[in-house]
Amino acid sequence: MKKNIQQRNxxxxxxxxxxxxECNTTKDNNEHVxxxxxxxxxxxxxxxxxxVILFNLIKDAVDTQDYGLEATIRGSRLFDKNLTNSLPxxxxxxxxxxxxxxxxxxxxxxxxxxxxxxxxxxxxxDFMNIIMEKINASxxxxxxxxx
Numbered sequence: 001m002k003k004n005i006q007q008r009n010x011x012x013x014x015x016x017x018x019x020x021x022e023c024n025t026t027k028d029n030n031e032h033v034x035x036x037x038x039x040x041x042x043x044x045x046x047x048x049x050x051x052v053i054l055f056n057l058i059k060d061a062v063d064t065q066d067y068g069l070e071a072t073i074r075g076s077r078l079f080d081k082n083l084t085n086s087l088p089x090x091x092x093x094x095x096x097x098x099x100x101x102x103x104x105x106x107x108x109x110x111x112x113x114x115x116x117x118x119x120x121x122x123x124x125x126d127f128m129n130i131i132m133e134k135i136n137a138s139x140x141x142x143x144x145x146x147x
Contacts, residue, residue, distance in 0.1 A: 078105040
């Protein structure tokens with residue numbers, strides 16, 4: 001049987017499948033974590049909170065008020081809150097949380113509303129720092145406490 005990277009590089013890991021710390025029945029990996037219904041409430045709250053945070057960061061960074069900004073953010077796929085039982089694998093927030101991929105949804109909003117490159121980059125960094133800190137606290141730190 002071929003060992004996974006964790007088992008190969010960290011000998012204390014148990015041989016075989018490492019079970020999920022929450023359900024203890026399924027292999028623990030990012031896909032399983034993302035598809036757990038127990039994370040839906042946390043993920044919906046993250047989406048809702050960061051929709052407002054992004055709006056405020058952009059509003060504070062630009063001199064003029066663009067009334068289309070709020071509608072643009074709300075209509076973005078990144079902040080789509082229509083989830084059934086779990087966060088779909090193709091949802092930009094899934095890709096952000098579990099693969100740390102930033103899709104063009106976020107960068108398009110920033111390019112459309114912030115003309116100055118330096119300001120756009122600062123808002124991007126501020127937003128990513130805030131959101132990744134919350135993701136770590138809400139999902140990963142919570143899971144690590146269960147170990």
